Amino acid sequence: xxxxxxxxxxxxxxxxxxxxxxxxxxxxxxxxxxxxxxxxxxxxxxxxxxxxxxxxxxxxxxxxxxxxxxxxxxxxxxxxxxxxxxxxxxxxxxxxxxxxxxxxxxxxxxxxxxxxxxxxxxxxxxxxxxxxxxxxxxxxxxxxxxxxxxxxxxxxxxxxxxxxxx
Numbered sequence: 001x002x003x004x005x006x007x008x009x010x011x012x013x014x015x016x017x018x019x020x021x022x023x024x025x026x027x028x029x030x031x032x033x034x035x036x037x038x039x040x041x042x043x044x045x046x047x048x049x050x051x052x053x054x055x056x057x058x059x060x061x062x063x064x065x066x067x068x069x070x071x072x073x074x075x076x077x078x079x080x081x082x083x084x085x086x087x088x089x090x091x092x093x094x095x096x097x098x099x100x101x102x103x104x105x106x107x108x109x110x111x112x113x114x115x116x117x118x119x120x121x122x123x124x125x126x127x128x129x130x131x132x133x134x135x136x137x138x139x140x141x142x143x144x145x146x147x148x149x150x151x152x153x154x155x156x157x158x159x160x161x162x163x164x165x166x
Contacts, residue, residue, distance in 0.1 A: 071121035075129070
């Protein structure tokens with residue numbers, strides 16, 4: 001996978017990347033250097049987040065819904081820091097079934113709506129891992145790659161077409 005580190009910051013309106021994002025995976029990983037703090041740990045976290053999109057896309061043959069992509073990316077972002085990737089919990093309602101109502105295209109979301117969508121996705125993936133473990137998450141991604149349908153993949157792994165998420 002090609003990684004492009006863009007120098008400087010983006011001019012408002014000059015990029016297809018929403019203002020609230022630090023990186024992007026579109027077949028290549030893009031990271032804007034001046035928009036990611038210079039601390040090595042934060043840059044590595046952004047890279048882990050974006051690289052997880054490479055892995056999830058490859059394993060699922062691009063069938064993962066955005067909420068699953070981003071929830072796994074947040075898990076990966078924290079994984080090296082916490083050892084388990086579950087260090088920080090999002091403060092959201094226990095009603096994690098909200099993921100099923102999230103839009104598939106997050107680029108049009110406002111910063112506030114994007115924050116909410118990330119928190120719901122983070123909580124949903126963390127909840128899934130709490131119930132079925134990281135191995136269950138790997139199985140879900142593998143099955144999604146075979147079936148191409150999240151509800152079928154969930155049912156195969158958990159006997160619940162919504163993965164127990166609502």
